[in-house]
Amino acid sequence: MSLDETAQKPHDRLGAYLACDLERVNALIRERMASEHAPRIPEVTAHLIEAGGKRLRPMLTLAAARLCGYDGDHHIRLAATVEFIHTATLLHDDVVDESRQRRGRPTANLLWDNKSSVLVGDYLFARAFQLMVEPGSLRVLEILSNASATIAEGEVLQLTAAQDLRTDEGTYLKVVRGKTAALFSAATEAGAVLAGADDTEVEALFTYGDALGIAFQIADDLLDYGGTTAAIGKNVGDDFRERKLTLPVIKTVAKADEAERAFWRRVIEKGDQREGDLEQALRLMARHRAMEATRDDALGWAERAKQALVALPAHDLRDMLADLADYVVARVN
Amino acid sequence: MSLDETAQKPHDRLGAYLACDLERVNALIRERMASEHAPRIPEVTAHLIEAGGKRLRPMLTLAAARLCGYDGDHHIRLAATVEFIHTATLLHDDVVDESRQRRGRPTANLLWDNKSSVLVGDYLFARAFQLMVEPGSLRVLEILSNASATIAEGEVLQLTAAQDLRTDEGTYLKVVRGKTAALFSAATEAGAVLAGADDTEVEALFTYGDALGIAFQIADDLLDYGGTTAAIGKNVGDDFRERKLTLPVIKTVAKADEAERAFWRRVIEKGDQREGDLEQALRLMARHRAMEATRDDALGWAERAKQALVALPAHDLRDMLADLADYVVARVN
Numbered sequence: 022m023s024l025d026e027t028a029q030k031p032h033d034r035l036g037a038y039l040a041c042d043l044e045r046v047n048a049l050i051r052e053r054m055a056s057e058h059a060p061r062i063p064e065v066t067a068h069l070i071e072a073g074g075k076r077l078r079p080m081l082t083l084a085a086a087r088l089c090g091y092d093g094d095h096h097i098r099l100a101a102t103v104e105f106i107h108t109a110t111l112l113h114d115d116v117v118d119e120s121r122q123r124r125g126r127p128t129a130n131l132l133w134d135n136k137s138s139v140l141v142g143d144y145l146f147a148r149a150f151q152l153m154v155e156p157g158s159l160r161v162l163e164i165l166s167n168a169s170a171t172i173a174e175g176e177v178l179q180l181t182a183a184q185d186l187r188t189d190e191g192t193y194l195k196v197v198r199g200k201t202a203a204l205f206s207a208a209t210e211a212g213a214v215l216a217g218a219d220d221t222e223v224e225a226l227f228t229y230g231d232a233l234g235i236a237f238q239i240a241d242d243l244l245d246y247g248g249t250t251a252a253i254g255k256n257v258g259d260d261f262r263e264r265k266l267t268l269p270v271i272k273t274v275a276k277a278d279e280a281e282r283a284f285w286r287r288v289i290e291k292g293d294q295r296e297g298d299l300e301q302a303l304r305l306m307a308r309h310r311a312m313e314a315t316r317d318d319a320l321g322w323a324e325r326a327k328q329a330l331v332a333l334p335a336h337d338l339r340d341m342l343a344d345l346a347d348y349v350v351a352r353v354n
Numbered sequence: 355m356s357l358d359e360t361a362q363k364p365h366d367r368l369g370a371y372l373a374c375d376l377e378r379v380n381a382l383i384r385e386r387m388a389s390e391h392a393p394r395i396p397e398v399t400a401h402l403i404e405a406g407g408k409r410l411r412p413m414l415t416l417a418a419a420r421l422c423g424y425d426g427d428h429h430i431r432l433a434a435t436v437e438f439i440h441t442a443t444l445l446h447d448d449v450v451d452e453s454r455q456r457r458g459r460p461t462a463n464l465l466w467d468n469k470s471s472v473l474v475g476d477y478l479f480a481r482a483f484q485l486m487v488e489p490g491s492l493r494v495l496e497i498l499s500n501a502s503a504t505i506a507e508g509e510v511l512q513l514t515a516a517q518d519l520r521t522d523e524g525t526y527l528k529v530v531r532g533k534t535a536a537l538f539s540a541a542t543e544a545g546a547v548l549a550g551a552d553d554t555e556v557e558a559l560f561t562y563g564d565a566l567g568i569a570f571q572i573a574d575d576l577l578d579y580g581g582t583t584a585a586i587g588k589n590v591g592d593d594f595r596e597r598k599l600t601l602p603v604i605k606t607v608a609k610a611d612e613a614e615r616a617f618w619r620r621v622i623e624k625g626d627q628r629e630g631d632l633e634q635a636l637r638l639m640a641r642h643r644a645m646e647a648t649r650d651d652a653l654g655w656a657e658r659a660k661q662a663l664v665a666l667p668a669h670d671l672r673d674m675l676a677d678l679a680d681y682v683v684a685r686v687n
Binding site for chain 1: 470479490506
């Protein structure tokens, strides 16, 4: 890919537009992830935070605040808060999922141990809460503490729903809203509230973040069955091997005949997976056109995200956010 | 033990004095630990929260607020906050320590799994932050978010320091301040700040909580080598088997000759423990009078806790807090 093409990506255009802010966010993250007493903390955190994360969530906060005319300093703190919450959930997710790879590198639980991932994750949560208190806005605190509860609730729900074939699209959406969209929508809403935006703008940015997060997660779940290891930074079929009931499978199971249901019961509910099962799963998804239907859902959520932006004033950032919504689902097109 | 003797315990006298407040705290805890979407959450939480916890930390918040003349409602929320933070750390601790027993019952990680303990702990942390935002006091938020970071930092420090024979009493104190005293002192300080107490009173209650927490943890670490399973709700020698370098061992290692150091290196650093090693550890502690020295430290911290209370106005609650400081170390006398 040429440099020109790279420069065209909406994510990179946002990054270029917000470069000064992002530099300050990164400096604040490095400052706050330090620990005087426990050197293990910055080691583990640096492994993840420096590992080429896209800083998507902090960019959403910065963009929302700027788009609503904010010219103070506190959006830097909120953006770092959002990245800390995200990093903490990644550390805990990798323990829960027993993952071995993240962003193309070995996970912290593999390099150190589960204990370090649990406790350093807790530390980052606490640092996030310290940071979010600093702007002194109770409304922002409500938004971000509510999002934290929704995230954890979504993760627990996933734990019990993931391997249960009765899980339907409604439950899937609840899980996705929790584990992914809650932080996206809190990131954009908190930026708008910090900027003193009016209710219409705040609601528009909340709705944008919510729909963007859902589109993003559906695309991610689709790529797990259709992407390449290089593109997704983990192995194709990881969700299948971890017996996670994601949207492509839910749609396939909904159309399954008795023999197919027996297959899904064996591989997902019982976890008895054999050579060739992933290929069989892919064949069943193709038979019921589940990949296409899932992709249509992702595109629909991206469209809703763009629609929400109409309520906001014309602004370069507004256009970039709209392009970003297209971009997160373009991966699956 | 007769009912009369029970009624004499300072903990029970505090509980009786604060009975109405505590009832409201318990109701709020039950209300907020619910989850509309994920029934696993209240199951796990109830297992721990209903398991006869002493509600010591929420009582400290209630007592501090009342002692400083508070007559509002928000101390109930802060007390529930403190109990949620405590419960979340217990859930994560049991995962990190691979514990099998807590408060005389099987741990949540044993009854469900590590995943549930990690994620339900995260949920309780988030619920705690939601609750602490509600009183609308930024100073209280600073106190409690700082305490959360100190707790996590202390836990990580313990992870790296616990099996390292170079760990000295200074490091031990940092770990104890983090994992135990930070929440005690935040509980008392937040209660005082909520009540609008002056700086002297706030500082006095902070110092009381800090010293009480340290006395409490030292006593706990001593009981691990000298108590009975019934009294401590876990097995005697658990810290030894988990290779945790606590104060009795640190004091014994500091006086060890070469042969004794080789013993400690084998059982703590290398974790190569054999039949009779716990008994040998106890003999070495006796030889160097480490139990007596540890008990003296605990008594010293209890004394400091009581001294701090002198700056506060005369009040039944002040006397009960003083008695409580004696009580937490009376277990080791």
